[in-house]
Amino acid sequence: MTDKQNNQEATMSKSLYERIGGEPAVNAAVELFYRKVLNDHRINRFFDNSDMDKQIAKQKAFFTMAFGGPNNYTGQDMRNAHAHLVKRGLDDSHFDAVMEHLSSTLVELNVPADLIAEAAAIAESARNDVLGR
Amino acid sequence: MVKLTIEENTYACQPDETVLDALLRQEVNVSYACKKGTCHSCMVRSLDTPPPEAAQSGLKNTLKKRNHFLACLCHPEQDMVIKLPDQSEFYTEGTVVVNDMLNRNTLLLIIAFKDAFEFNAGQFVNLQRADGLTRSYSIANTPQESNTLEFHIRRLPGGRFSEWLHDEIKVGDPIAVSEPRGHCFYLPERSEQGILLVGTGTGLAPLAGILTDALAHGHSGPIYLFHGSREAEDLYRIDEMRQLAEQHQNFLYIPCISGKHVPEGFTHGRVNEVALSTLADLKGWRVFLCGHPEMINQMKKMTFLKGASSADIYADAFLVTPF
Ligand SMILES: Cc1cc2nc3c(=O)[nH]c(=O)nc-3n(C[C@H](O)[C@H](O)[C@H](O)COP(=O)(O)OP(=O)(O)OC[C@H]3O[C@@H](n4cnc5c(N)ncnc54)[C@H](O)[C@@H]3O)c2cc1C
Ligand code: HEM
Ligand code: FES
Numbered sequence: 001m002t003d004k005q006n007n008q009e010a011t012m013s014k015s016l017y018e019r020i021g022g023e024p025a026v027n028a029a030v031e032l033f034y035r036k037v038l039n040d041h042r043i044n045r046f047f048d049n050s051d052m053d054k055q056i057a058k059q060k061a062f063f064t065m066a067f068g069g070p071n072n073y074t075g076q077d078m079r080n081a082h083a084h085l086v087k088r089g090l091d092d093s094h095f096d097a098v099m100e101h102l103s104s105t106l107v108e109l110n111v112p113a114d115l116i117a118e119a120a121a122i123a124e125s126a127r128n129d130v131l132g133r
Numbered sequence: 134m135v136k137l138t139i140e141e142n143t144y145a146c147q148p149d150e151t152v153l154d155a156l157l158r159q160e161v162n163v164s165y166a167c168k169k170g171t172c173h174s175c176m177v178r179s180l181d182t183p184p185p186e187a188a189q190s191g192l193k194n195t196l197k198k199r200n201h202f203l204a205c206l207c208h209p210e211q212d213m214v215i216k217l218p219d220q221s222e223f224y225t226e227g228t229v230v231v232n233d234m235l236n237r238n239t240l241l242l243i244i245a246f247k248d249a250f251e252f253n254a255g256q257f258v259n260l261q262r263a264d265g266l267t268r269s270y271s272i273a274n275t276p277q278e279s280n281t282l283e284f285h286i287r288r289l290p291g292g293r294f295s296e297w298l299h300d301e302i303k304v305g306d307p308i309a310v311s312e313p314r315g316h317c318f319y320l321p322e323r324s325e326q327g328i329l330l331v332g333t334g335t336g337l338a339p340l341a342g343i344l345t346d347a348l349a350h351g352h353s354g355p356i357y358l359f360h361g362s363r364e365a366e367d368l369y370r371i372d373e374m375r376q377l378a379e380q381h382q383n384f385l386y387i388p389c390i391s392g393k394h395v396p397e398g399f400t401h402g403r404v405n406e407v408a409l410s411t412l413a414d415l416k417g418w419r420v421f422l423c424g425h426p427e428m429i430n431q432m433k434k435m436t437f438l439k440g441a442s443s444a445d446i447y448a449d450a451f452l453v454t455p456f
Contacts, residue, residue, distance in 0.1 A: 031442060038438055052433045056443050 016118050017069030020111060026063045033105040034059050043097045046085050066102060066123040078129035086132040095127055136212045146209055152177070152188075153204035163217060164267040166259055167452050168205045172269045173314055174259045175204040176223070180214040224261060224309040225250070230281065232304050235369040239335060240286040240299050244308060249280050252313035254342030255421070257449065258282065259311035260294070268294040271423065271449060272313065273338035275346045282310065285338040285369070289453070317421060317447040319343045321350040327418040329441075330358040331408050331432060336424025337370065339449055343421055348381055356381075357412065361389035361404025365396050387411070405432050409439070416440030419447075426450035 034056060038044050047055060064071050073081075082090060102123055106116045137144045137152060139161065146155035153175050156163050165175040170191060179200040188207035189197045227250075231243035252258075254275040261267045274283040288299045302308070317339060328347060330340040337360050344358060362368050365388075374386040389404040390396075400407050405428050412418075420436045422429045429450045437443055 031437075035438060038434065051430070052437060052443065 015068050016115060016122070017064065017067040020067050020115055020119070022069070025109070025111075026060055026067065026069070028109055029063050029105050030056060030059045032108055033063070033101055036101040036105065037098070040097060040101065043094050046088065046090065046094070065126070066119045068118075068122050075126075075129040078126055079132055082130045083132055090131060092127075092131065095131060099123060135209045137209070138212070138214045139217060150208075151205055152207040152209060152213075152215070156204065161217075162265055163204060164259075164261065164265050165205055166267045166269050169452060170203050170206045171315075171450075171452065172257075172259055172267075173203065174261075174267045174269075174311065176201050176218060177204050178202070178216045178218075180216055182211060182213060184213070185210055224311055226307050227282070227310050229302055229304055229306045229308060231283075232302060235285060237366055238288045239367075239369055240284075240288070242284040242286055242298060242302070244282045244284070244310060246280045246282075246310075250276075250282060250310075250313075252276055252282075253318035254346035255318035255339040255447075255449075256313040256315045257339065258313055260284075260298075261309040261311070262294070262297060263309075266294055266297075269314075271315075271335070271339035271342075271451075273341050275342055275349065277349065283338075285335040287335045292453075315449060317343075317423065317449045319346045319350070319352075321347075321352075323354075323419075324350070324352045325354045326352075327354045327415070328352065328356045329408065329412060329415065329418055329420045329436065330356065331361075331404055331420075331422050331428075332359070333361050333404055333424035333428055334367065334451075336360075336422075336449075336451065337368075339423045340421060341370065344377075344384070348377070348384065353383060356384045357387065357408070358385070359387045359389055359404045359408040359411075361391060361407070363390070363392040364394065365390055365399055404428070405435070408432075409435055412439070414440055417442075417445075419445045422446070422448040424451055426452055 037047060061071060061073070065073060099120060103116055103120060106119060134148065135146050137146050137155060144155055144159045144161065146152060150158070153163060153165055153168065163175055163177070166172040176196070179202060183200055184202035184207060188202040190206065192201060192203070225246060227244035227246045229242065230245045231241060233241045235241045252272055254272065257269050257271040259267050259269050270284045270286060272282050273285055274281065286295055286298050289295045330344060332340045340358060340360070344356065347356060358374065360368060360374070368388050371388055378384050378386045387407060388399050389402055389407045390399045391403045395401040415436050418441050420441050422432050429448045433446055433448055436446055
């Protein structure tokens with residue numbers, strides 16, 4: 001097998017999480033993303049009264065998930081985690097805002113467009129669970 | 134319900150209870166101060182099963198391995214056999230050598246030790262009274278200054294520990310001091326980085342230690358210290374800080390008064406608001422926040438939004454123990 005084939009083989013079998021850069025990539029993304037979220041008056045009320053360090057840890061979980069990385073969340077967990085937000089009016093418009101920030105964060109970090117699309121698709125697949133439908 | 138066994142006795146732990154609350158309810162004498170996993174004064178050890186992971190968060194790996202855990206964070210998953218700390222294992226005895234007032238409600242307490250006490254400027258310790266009452270206090274000096282620890286203690290009316298320190302402790306008295314704790318300290322790296330120090334009341338204690346340490350290490354970036362309270366009479370070390378600012382061109386001292394009466398030389402406003410309006414961009418800055426828990430929570434968020442990276446934001450909230 002040539003080196004090129006070898007590389008290709010490796011790329012094919014790696015998860016999006018690994019291809020995007022694993023935990024360091026998540027760490028870089030979380031800060032940018034969370035600043036955008038807190039500055040966005042459409043959605044920042046959902047994040048308001050919370051402990052910053054804990055919130056950052058949770059956003060790390062968000063990115064790990066969006067990148068298809070290792071996590072133990074089920075759809076039911078997503079429902080539970082966001083149920084109190086749905087009660088406070090969380091809807092599609094808020095979900096769309098989060099999707100915007102997800103993409104723009106990854107663009108800022110120079111993540112290739114095809115990988116961004118993959119991450120967006122994974123996040124999109126959580127829409128009904130997050131919105132409790 | 135699970136059973137907790139200590140020597141010959143067993144105690145019930147209800148589903149919504151922590152090990153600490155269960156033991157206190159059943160009148161077992163365990164020391165504690167914060168009930169939030171910060172002070173580590175409630176550290177105990179499991180003798181049979183590994184404790185739940187969440188009860189070990191923030192402990193050193195060596196302690197984790199030996200099944201030490203924080204009773205205040207532990208919701209047991211099964212019956213446990215527990216060993217309470219042998220107090221002498223964690224506490225060193227010191228002697229009070231200075232006991233003076235810094236202003237109308239803040240005590241300067243200096244404790245001396247026989248041997249060097251290792252710590253980083255800005256960390257805190259737990260002080261313990263003979264009856265086991267324990268509270269956390271920040272260290273205000275740097276390790277370079279002989280075998281002593283300096284503390285600034287504010288009198289809380291009706292506060293059990295602070296009133297005891299203010300009213301009863303005398304020079305020459307012994308006092309038990311824990312190992313140093315906390316991550317709010319200066320590391321001598323990136324010396325051109327800007328440093329923002331914001332404190333209310335005795336929040337100046339750890340900040341003064343951090344400041345002295347940074348200057349001693351030749352930190353060359355700008356260092357801003359904002360110290361605030363309601364009235365000028367509740368600030369302290371004002372002249373010393375002004376003098377330091379004269380000696381070090383990169384150090385700026387901004388005492389803030391939130392109350393109505395603002396003497397010449399002080400800035401009017403809440404310390405957090407003054408700091409934020411003074412510094413427009415905190416990208417790349419290191420931030421230290423000490424004192425009032427609400428101020429700290431708000432400032433963590435605001436300094437982050439102004440560009441400071443969350444890994445560069447250090448904070449010690451002076452939580453008062455909940456009942
Ligand atoms: C990391 C950390 C660092 C700290 N550093 C410092 C420092 O450098 N300097 C400093 O001064 N403090 C510091 N603190 C705060 C300190 O640990 C104590 O919480 C503070 O001194 C109050 O303790 P106390 O025993 O005097 O008050 P407590 O007896 O614990 O009482 C707390 C409050 O409750 C009220 N109270 C007491 N009894 C009752 C009752 N029966 N019913 C209702 N209310 C009651 C009191 O009036 C008081 O306002 C720090 C705290 C932490 C967590
Ligand atoms: C795009 C799909 C989304 C995914 C994959 C996702 C994922 C997650 C995850 C994994 C957590 C941590 C749960 C925990 O451990 O407690 C979380 C928490 C949270 N999410 Fe989402 N999320 C999504 C959309 C949203 C949206 C649209 C909002 C609001 C605008 C939101 C607001 C929050 C908040 C506020 C928390 C913290 C809840 C708390 O502190 O209790 N999320 N999310
Ligand atoms: S860590 Fe448990 S009481 Fe402070």
